[in-house]
Amino acid sequence: LNEEPDSYNSFDIGSDGLIYATLGGDVTTGQIQIINMVEKNIYPVLSYGEVLFNEHSGNLNHPQFVDIAVGDCTFIYVVEQYSKCVYVYDRDGTLVSVFGGEGTVKGRFSIPVAIEINSKGL
Numbered sequence: 001l002n003e004e005p006d007s008y009n010s011f012d013i014g015s016d017g018l019i020y021a022t023l024g025g026d027v028t029t030g031q032i033q034i035i036n037m038v039e040k041n042i043y044p045v046l047s048y049g050e051v052l053f054n055e056h057s058g059n060l061n062h063p064q065f066v067d068i069a070v071g072d073c074t075f076i077y078v079v080e081q082y083s084k085c086v087y088v089y090d091r092d093g094t095l096v097s098v099f100g101g102e103g104t105v106k107g108r109f110s111i112p113v114a115i116e117i118n119s120k121g122l
Helices: none
Strands: 008-013 019-023 032-035 065-070 075-080 085-090 095-100
Touching (some): 019 065
Antiparallel strands (some): 019 032
8 A cells, every 4th residue: 555645735934943834635633733853743633623514515625724824833823725714723732713704805715825924923
């Protein structure tokens, strides 16, 4: 059996020198990783985001994080393509906040593909 490892959708390098990454593909746990200097994930291997029912296909959509950003290494921000939300997690893998969603009004997203943290951590 020749299995390929999961690929990464995006990554960000924190001020702590660690690599913050999101996994692509059909993974249901460990979608968010913090990779240390010896290439080991040190972030809790949990199920992040939320599973959504796709009315068009009748299937369940597992979260697909398309981008990740880290400010002062306190919070991790990830963009999810199906819910069109930004999920904010702390260093322990605890969900802190969710914002966004699909829409065209202020605070909503049509097709979110990237996120960036400015010098003020916003």
